[in-house]
Amino acid sequence: MKTIGQLSEALRLREVSSVELVQDALARIAVAQPRFNAFITVDADAALAAARDADAARARGEAGALTGIPIAHKDVLMTAGMRTTCGSRMLAEFVAPYDAHVVTRLRDAGTVLVGKTNMDEFAMGSSNESSYFGPARNPWNPAHIPGGSSGGSAAAIAAALVPGTTGTDTGGSIRQPAAMCGITGIKPTYGLCSRYGLVAFASSLDTPGVFARDALGCALLLDAMAGHDARDSTSLDRPPEDRSRALRESATAKPLAGLRIGLPREYFGDGVDAAVAGAIDTALGALRALGATTVDIGLPAVKHSVPVYYVIAPAEASSNLSRFDGVRYGHRAGHYTDLADMYCRSRAEGFGAEVKRRILVGTYVLSHGYYDAYYLKAQQVRRLIAQDFARAYRDCDVIVGPTAPTAAFPIGAKTDDPVQMYLNDIFTIAANLTGSPALSIPCGCTADGLPIGLQIQGNHFEEARILNVAHRFQQATDWHLRTPPGVESAVRKGGP
Amino acid sequence: MSWEVVIGLETHAQLSTVSKIFSGASTAFGAAPNTQASAIDIALPGVLPVLNRGAVERAIRFGLAVGATINRRSVFARKNYFYPDLPKGYQISQYEIPVVQGGALTIATDAGEKTVRLTRAHLEEDAGKSLHEGLPEGLTDVSGIDLNRAGTPLLEIVSEPDMRSSAEAVAYARKLHALVMWIGICDGNMQEGSFRCDANVSVRRAGEPLGTRCEIKNLNSFRFLQQAIDYEVRRQIELIEDGGSVVQETRLYDPDRNETRPMRSKEDAQDYRYFRDPDLPPLTLDDAWIERVHAAMPELPEAMRARLVAQHGITDYDAAQLTSSRALVDYYGAAAAALPAKDAAAHKLVANWVLGEFSAARNRSDVAVAAAPVPPAQLAGLLRRIADGTLSGKMAKEVFDALWAGEAAGDDDADAIIERRGLRQVSDTGAIEALVDQVIAANSATVAEFRAGKEKAFNSLVGQVMKASKGKANPAQVNDVLRRRLEA
Numbered sequence: 001m002k003t004i005g006q007l008s009e010a011l012r013l014r015e016v017s018s019v020e021l022v023q024d025a026l027a028r029i030a031v032a033q034p035r036f037n038a039f040i041t042v043d044a045d046a047a048l049a050a051a052r053d054a055d056a057a058r059a060r061g062e063a064g065a066l067t068g069i070p071i072a073h074k075d076v077l078m079t080a081g082m083r084t085t086c087g088s089r090m091l092a093e094f095v096a097p098y099d100a101h102v103v104t105r106l107r108d109a110g111t112v113l114v115g116k117t118n119m120d121e122f123a124m125g126s127s128n129e130s131s132y133f134g135p136a137r138n139p140w141n142p143a144h145i146p147g148g149s150s151g152g153s154a155a156a157i158a159a160a161l162v163p164g165t166t167g168t169d170t171g172g173s174i175r176q177p178a179a180m181c182g183i184t185g186i187k188p189t190y191g192l193c194s195r196y197g198l199v200a201f202a203s204s205l206d207t208p209g210v211f212a213r214d215a216l217g218c219a220l221l222l223d224a225m226a227g228h229d230a231r232d233s234t235s236l237d238r239p240p241e242d243r244s245r246a247l248r249e250s251a252t253a254k255p256l257a258g259l260r261i262g263l264p265r266e267y268f269g270d271g272v273d274a275a276v277a278g279a280i281d282t283a284l285g286a287l288r289a290l291g292a293t294t295v296d297i298g299l300p301a302v303k304h305s306v307p308v309y310y311v312i313a314p315a316e317a318s319s320n321l322s323r324f325d326g327v328r329y330g331h332r333a334g335h336y337t338d339l340a341d342m343y344c345r346s347r348a349e350g351f352g353a354e355v356k357r358r359i360l361v362g363t364y365v366l367s368h369g370y371y372d373a374y375y376l377k378a379q380q381v382r383r384l385i386a387q388d389f390a391r392a393y394r395d396c397d398v399i400v401g402p403t404a405p406t407a408a409f410p411i412g413a414k415t416d417d418p419v420q421m422y423l424n425d426i427f428t429i430a431a432n433l434t435g436s437p438a439l440s441i442p443c444g445c446t447a448d449g450l451p452i453g454l455q456i457q458g459n460h461f462e463e464a465r466i467l468n469v470a471h472r473f474q475q476a477t478d479w480h481l482r483t484p485p486g487v488e489s490a491v492r493k494g495g496p
Numbered sequence: 497m498s499w500e501v502v503i504g505l506e507t508h509a510q511l512s513t514v515s516k517i518f519s520g521a522s523t524a525f526g527a528a529p530n531t532q533a534s535a536i537d538i539a540l541p542g543v544l545p546v547l548n549r550g551a552v553e554r555a556i557r558f559g560l561a562v563g564a565t566i567n568r569r570s571v572f573a574r575k576n577y578f579y580p581d582l583p584k585g586y587q588i589s590q591y592e593i594p595v596v597q598g599g600a601l602t603i604a605t606d607a608g609e610k611t612v613r614l615t616r617a618h619l620e621e622d623a624g625k626s627l628h629e630g631l632p633e634g635l636t637d638v639s640g641i642d643l644n645r646a647g648t649p650l651l652e653i654v655s656e657p658d659m660r661s662s663a664e665a666v667a668y669a670r671k672l673h674a675l676v677m678w679i680g681i682c683d684g685n686m687q688e689g690s691f692r693c694d695a696n697v698s699v700r701r702a703g704e705p706l707g708t709r710c711e712i713k714n715l716n717s718f719r720f721l722q723q724a725i726d727y728e729v730r731r732q733i734e735l736i737e738d739g740g741s742v743v744q745e746t747r748l749y750d751p752d753r754n755e756t757r758p759m760r761s762k763e764d765a766q767d768y769r770y771f772r773d774p775d776l777p778p779l780t781l782d783d784a785w786i787e788r789v790h791a792a793m794p795e796l797p798e799a800m801r802a803r804l805v806a807q808h809g810i811t812d813y814d815a816a817q818l819t820s821s822r823a824l825v826d827y828y829g830a831a832a833a834a835l836p837a838k839d840a841a842a843h844k845l846v847a848n849w850v851l852g853e854f855s856a857a858r859n860r861s862d863v864a865v866a867a868a869p870v871p872p873a874q875l876a877g878l879l880r881r882i883a884d885g886t887l888s889g890k891m892a893k894e895v896f897d898a899l900w901a902g903e904a905a906g907d908d909d910a911d912a913i914i915e916r917r918g919l920r921q922v923s924d925t926g927a928i929e930a931l932v933d934q935v936i937a938a939n940s941a942t943v944a945e946f947r948a949g950k951e952k953a954f955n956s957l958v959g960q961v962m963k964a965s966k967g968k969a970n971p972a973q974v975n976d977v978l979r980r981r982l983e984a
Contacts, residue, residue: 077542084541086541098535196542196543198542231546323541325578327583328641363769
């Protein structure tokens, strides 16, 4: 499977048309869907029509870097005319009358939407097991999770179905599945990409982002997607940036010379799987070989990030999901006795167990008498965590460590133990609490052949820097180019 | 044992913005159900609120008008509860830090002027409406939801419990109502729900701590406000005097039965789980904006009242009456401007007529100032004829009634009516002297009584002269001439 950069070049040279790319993607999806369940909805007709438009635009000389590139959106982003389910029975038939801002931006950039990817219900989960449409599976081993909540988006790239997808990251929902599926995924700074049309889970943490095979692909997608949106009051108005420019500059012998990499003691302790620790260590060696230096740093408050997150995120979720009441749209119970009964039955039937759990927790921590002890305290600790990072960035330029403590676990292994499941996000949550950018790139694999992810975090608005570090690493390694066994042979021959 | 009544009011004033507080949908009243509800108002998944600056500007205007603190940083919170006409499952409101804090209003009471302190005023969104009747054919056993009102900006204005009678509460509500219309932030239309009050009422024996209060919801007329409080006060006093105690609860006023009924008790009170709305950054106001709003503020009622006394020479009482309503004082101003004379006598004449005949006629026909059939210039045309002696007061009332009845249209129509009805007052001294002489000659007995010291006889002679002139003689002149003749 080629990268977005390679496909962009092939399209530019007319070696391939967008229609051919989309036909190929549709064929691959048809074969892969029973195995990986990466998609919830595929709209072949709309995709082919958009591909023809893209080819026509190119013929008129109106093509950009992404014109004609097939992509898929996480099914939490509103797409006009194509259903948006959020992986939930509640919205199983919901078709929005409008596009999310990021969907519009990527369409305006010429990308071709082929469908919507599987996800944990309302983006609540780290394994994609809470989807109403069944779990997406890890292309490296279909018995294992692809990560979550953007599991379908990550699996779709790992399975070579499309070269780029969107995701959303509230506590690690882009980076953790990127790590599990051996691909590249970036969560940008909060506010860089509009949340308008992203179905809210935890509004102060939800961040749209992207997946691709490599950092350059992510940079191209992110540049197209980022931008101010007056309809989102938390959207930031900043001058446009070309985040791929530095990546396209030719490499020197020491492209990372001068870069100070912070290694938080808290990310390298107990609880990190030995294979993961080994792979990270090897990756750090590669980064040093590229000219970077490493420095030990401390992020003492980060150990509280999981409990802080599991107070703030459910609190916001309990309020955000109140609109799903069966009154105006979404699932409404077939039989009920009165208004309260309609609410109870519609929500009981429409929501799955994990969503209910978080609504209950969130309702509890906001309740009279508990607010101060939980929600207010969590907000205070959130500020302490942000202070830790601000302090750390005086001594280093980027912070590196494992994306997740383990590789992908088997489906079903942690479904009975939510706390074990939540601990999977221990390294990713802090970037959501601080709003700073972070990405995950593949850097190795376990003895069982499951990918391992390296997380690179940067200070606010330093997407270009962390993408460049990832890119230079990828120039020196080939983890990002590896495909799961059987993936290439499972698709028809003759495609790109 | 004497009882003291303690009342505080919470008032919801719909702000007169063209679009809603968090969406671009229209706020116009009366459209077909759900035709003014955008994706944001019906809370589709994924939509986000964007604050309407016009609503903020109006809140600032209010804060400046009542001498309140305008918080440079205020915060929007979510008030969470389920109701079919609340599409998001929460109302966006200001909780811990409102945009306006403090301030006061001065009201007139029987015992003189009184200050009612304001606690705060905060911005929030209105809910939609549940419709239980008037639904389309075939829809039975269901409720309808109209979300046109959902998201209409509200300023909730909370008073301290400073009022001590229903009359004071009504005086406060009227004053507030006039003020929000005066500064142009609310259309004040109570029938349409643009201005509605909740009353917190408690009673205590003199000198005792505050009693337990009940909140009476959604009073949308001054009469209902008064009646609801009066009923509630009686209810609470009787309850306590019978050995019971007041339970804190929310009550509804039923105007048909003139009683309040329990709606929900404190135990049933919902836990609204307030928390800062993560979709909206704190509202920050810079001094420059507040200064711009300040510079564009109209002259406030109290300032105008003082100015009318000082510059127009009218009484403070009249000035207070006139400035009780922007529309009324504007009418007064327009009528005064149309009069050639600018002295105190002219202004007093205008004030007397605007507060007298004009207001009485308006009350009789129940029309707003703006809809009155006599425009200010027309009234000025009439007053000009009083000032120049053409009309007696009695004649002027006749002309006014004719104008009110629509007998003429145009600024000079007082003159047209005067001509048509032959209402010109006789002020010719020679003619009056002739009439006086005629009456003296014909009433020698009465003249003798007067000369014997009976002052009443004088009035009788004046009446005779007026009768002889068919009411057209200038009464002041008749007085003068008659007295001169009799004392000669």
